[in-house]
Amino acid sequence: MCPIRSLPLAVLAIACGAGCDRAASSRAAPLVVLASGDTAGWIVPCGCASNQSGGLLRRGSLVEELRGAADVIYVDVGGAAAGHAPYDRAKFEAILAGELAMGLAAHNLGGPELALGLGELRAIGNRLQVPWLSCNVRDPRGQLAAEPARIVGGSGRRVALVGVVSDRTPIDGVQLDPPRDAILKTLADHRGQYNWLIVLAYLDQSELEDLAADLPEADAVIGGPTGQSIAPKRVGSTLLVSATNKGKFVARLDAPPEGGRTWSGRVIEIDGGLADNSRQQDNLRSFYAELARRDFAAAETSFVKSEPGAAGRTYRVAGTERCRACHQADCQTWEASGHARAWQSLEASGAHVDAYCQQCHTTGFGLPGGFVSARRSAARAAVGCESCHGPSLAHAEDAQRKTALAGQAADQCAICHDRENSPSFAYDEYWPRIEHGSEP
Numbered sequence: 142m143c144p145i146r147s148l149p150l151a152v153l154a155i156a157c158g159a160g161c162d163r164a165a166s167s168r169a170a171p172l173v174v175l176a177s178g179d180t181a182g183w184i185v186p187c188g189c190a191s192n193q194s195g196g197l198l199r200r201g202s203l204v205e206e207l208r209g210a211a212d213v214i215y216v217d218v219g220g221a222a223a224g225h226a227p228y229d230r231a232k233f234e235a236i237l238a239g240e241l242a243m244g245l246a247a248h249n250l251g252g253p254e255l256a257l258g259l260g261e262l263r264a265i266g267n268r269l270q271v272p273w274l275s276c277n278v279r280d281p282r283g284q285l286a287a288e289p290a291r292i293v294g295g296s297g298r299r300v301a302l303v304g305v306v307s308d309r310t311p312i313d314g315v316q317l318d319p320p321r322d323a324i325l326k327t328l329a330d331h332r333g334q335y336n337w338l339i340v341l342a343y344l345d346q347s348e349l350e351d352l353a354a355d356l357p358e359a360d361a362v363i364g365g366p367t368g369q370s371i372a373p374k375r376v377g378s379t380l381l382v383s384a385t386n387k388g389k390f391v392a393r394l395d396a397p398p399e400g401g402r403t404w405s406g407r408v409i410e411i412d413g414g415l416a417d418n419s420r421q422q423d424n425l426r427s428f429y430a431e432l433a434r435r436d437f438a439a440a441e442t443s444f445v446k447s448e449p450g451a452a453g454r455t456y457r458v459a460g461t462e463r464c465r466a467c468h469q470a471d472c473q474t475w476e477a478s479g480h481a482r483a484w485q486s487l488e489a490s491g492a493h494v495d496a497y498c499q500q501c502h503t504t505g506f507g508l509p510g511g512f513v514s515a516r517r518s519a520a521r522a523a524v525g526c527e528s529c530h531g532p533s534l535a536h537a538e539d540a541q542r543k544t545a546l547a548g549q550a551a552d553q554c555a556i557c558h559d560r561e562n563s564p565s566f567a568y569d570e571y572w573p574r575i576e577h578g579s580e581p
Contacts, residue, residue: 171211172298172396174339175204177240178365179385181253182223182232182497184239184425187387188561189498194412195389197239198425201418203391203411204243214293214300215243216274218365218384219251219343224443228496230257231435235428237271242420247274247291249304251343251365255312259286274304274341277323279316286315289327292335297399301335303327305352306343320344321355328358337396337404339363346371346383353381361394361404373406380404432494436516439507442496446507456545457534458510461525464533467540468526471577478575480524493522501557504528529553 177200186193207213217240222233240248248254248271254262259280266273276289290303305320324340337360342352349364353376356362361380364371370390371383380403384392394406439445465472475481483502487493493502494515503518504525505511510532512521527533531545531553546553551568558566 172214172294172300173207173211174214174216174300174361174363174394174396175207176216176218176341176363176382176384176392176394177388178218178251178341178343178363178383178392179220180217180236180388181220182229182236183388184232184235184428185492187389188559188564190562190564192413192564193561194410195387196411197236197388198417198421199411199413199415200388200391201239201243201421202415203409205418206415207393208244212294212298213244214246214302215240216246216302216339216341216363217248218341218363219249219304219306220253220366220385221248221251222253222257224253225257226441226443227435228432228437228442230261231431231437232428233257234265234269235424235431237265237269238427239421239424241269241271242424245272246293247272247288247302247304247341249306249341249343250275250278250287251306252310252312255306255315259314262286274302275306276303276327277305277308277318277320279318281314281316283316289323290331292331294336297336298396299335299337300396301328301331301338302341303338304341304343307345307348309348320348320352324356325358337361337402339394349383350376350381353377353379360402361406363392363394370408372408380406382406382408384408426491429491429494432496433515436494436514437496438514438517439496439499439512442507444496444500444507456509456532458505458508458521458527458532459534459537460510460520461504461523461527462520463537464526471526474575474577475526480528480575483524484522501562505532508532510534524557 183195184197186195204213204215221236223229250273265271273287274291275287278286280286290301292299292301294300303324305323308317308319338358340359340362342349342362342364344352344364346367353362357378359379364383365385367383367385370385373380373382382392384390390408390410392406393409394404397403484493487498487502492498500506502524503512504521504523504527512518529550533544535542536544554568
């Protein structure tokens with residue numbers, strides 16, 4: 142078994158600024174555990190609307206603000222990755238870098254992390270010095286894949302952090318012990334070394350509640366993914382809470398006075414009331430620079446979906462210029478619309494290198510003849526005719542053949558104008574801005 146580590150709170154001051162030094166120097170300061178989880182690949186909020194919650198930039202400000210008045214143990218329950226394609230891996234590493242800049246004490250191995258493979262996690266951990274945590278994940282040889290627990294804090298205020306993931310969904314190359322059994326074994330190995338026990342549990346809601354009910358040894362169980370956050374509640378003697386949903390929320394747990402047992406807490410929304418943290422802004426810029434350098438193709442992301450007939454000419458993008466010959470008036474309407482300037486709006490923020498944003502600001506993302514990458518397909522860098530009408534090379538070559546999405550164009554609007562990215566979207570109000578199609 143991996144040895145447990147005991148870390149004084151002062152160690153957590155690494156890379157978190159002067160607020161950490163103030164908190165670490167005051168033994169009388171309140172003790173707070175702040176937990177994120179289920180970030181699901183979101184460095185910035187999960188939509189481009191101005192009122193979206195979430196993002197590491199705001200999370201970093203919250204951590205820094207709390208450290209001005211308390212000893213803060215920042216942890217992550219797991220679920221930070223959003224896929225295993227090259228683009229997704231790069232984003233995952235950027236999220237970890239952002240967490241480390243917040244003074245991360247432990248990152249539990251959730252299902253999305255494990256899907257990357259233990260070898261990849263080991264390499265990332267070594268490269269970035271990530272404090273992976275899990276007491277129920279084993280490699281094919283039966284060896285624990287991460288530290289089973291970490292003890293953080295000083296005399297009289299030592300918090301044991303223990304991590305588990307659900308054993309209901311086996312993952313290739315990974316052995317998963319029953320969470321409760323693994324926790325109890327870890328606790329037996331380290332009896333007397335801590336004052337409180339906090340369990341980070343990447344389990345669904347029913348599993349999470351069962352674990353809390355069956356684990357009175359824990360002062361608190363922090364979970365995810367549960368779909369929606371769970372406000373702190375008592376399950377027997379254990380406090381249960383979950384902060385989930387694309388990193389829009391975090392869980393704050395407040396330790397009792399020295400010698401006490403009862404923790405309290407609340408769920409905090411990472412909303413626009415929090416400013417963007419400068420260290421996290423630097424991390425975002427570094428991530429964008431890495432994306433620009435690597436210029437990921439659409440096929441190197443997890444966003445490309447297989448379409449019927451995608452290999453043939455019927456389902457191939459022709460490009461807006463091919464439409465112009467027969468649809469001049471329609472193309473003039475398009476040129477006056479925001480769709481024609483969709484790429485420029487991304488360039489203004491620097492997000493034009495991010496494949497997630499490229500999906501809705503280009504034509505034919507990942508489709509034959511469509512957008513490939515920022516450097517390789519400038520001619521497809523806008524929301525063109527085929528974004529709504531579908532790949533139309535066959536129609537361009539023979540006007541008697543209908544476009545790929547003939548009769549379905551209106552349905553395509555909601556793919557990008559969804560609740561996260563366009564919360565005020567209403568088709569009847571938006572259509573007059575781009576109305577076209579009246580020419581023969």
